[in-house]
Amino acid sequence: MQNAHGQVFLADCPTRLAVEIIAEKWAVIVLFALSLEPRRPGDLAGLIGGISGKVLTQTLRRLQAYGLVERQAYAEAPPRVEYRLTELGATLIKPITALTDWARENGEAIVDFQENHRPARP
Amino acid sequence: MQNAHGQVFLADCPTRLAVEIIAEKWAVIVLFALSLEPRRPGDLAGLIGGISGKVLTQTLRRLQAYGLVERQAYAEAPPRVEYRLTELGATLIKPITALTDWARENGEAIVDFQENHRPARP
DNA sequence: CAGTATCCATTTCGATACTG
């Protein structure tokens, strides 16, 4: 892909799609939480922590729209619902794991940097 | 890490830091654009396309604050500035590449899914 | 329990004009 000056876009379309998918506060975390096994919304919320029911539903709906997550409802009372990764969604776990591994290895270095480069000192 | 019920947080702290870093519209794209060589802001904007000067500066400032990007100014007229990845920033390229590779391989499948699952049909 | 409907605070982004 090229821009008006004939240069290659480093940020081509697929990359932007990937960013669009993961650049949400909870998307990566939810996908990660679903990577081991199907889970119910309540379990997801408890497992993740700090996410409201509304936002969890929103996130799941969007991941569904991308075809990354499937919803399965059981006809029971009280209602029971399970979410699981689709085959396509499962392919995202590898790159996500690469990212979380990176975070585990380098997270401390970033926090250290931030603490040693505070905005201003009195 | 555990929550109040003794369950393991799948989304532990480092993961959230990683999300915080990349969950911005342009952060991943800018890092990717800087992965090959140092670049000037104008070049970055042209290469990326669709990003305003203000937002580009914002993004670079935040990446600087994380210690992922370095700014080098030359005392010239007109002013010349270059941004480059730090050593720490360079370590992020591998997981980002995993993500962009995934996007290239699976982007089409997602677009297809979206087109075959439109909201409603008349 | 799962999900929706409101309402609201905050963040993020974009366009423009302007300075050194």
Place this chain on the structure above:
DNA sequence: CAGTATCGAAATGGATACTG
């Protein structure tokens, strides 16, 4: 050219109450 300052639009997230 690089960067800042504003202003406004839009997206995003959070808290709460409510329905089946």
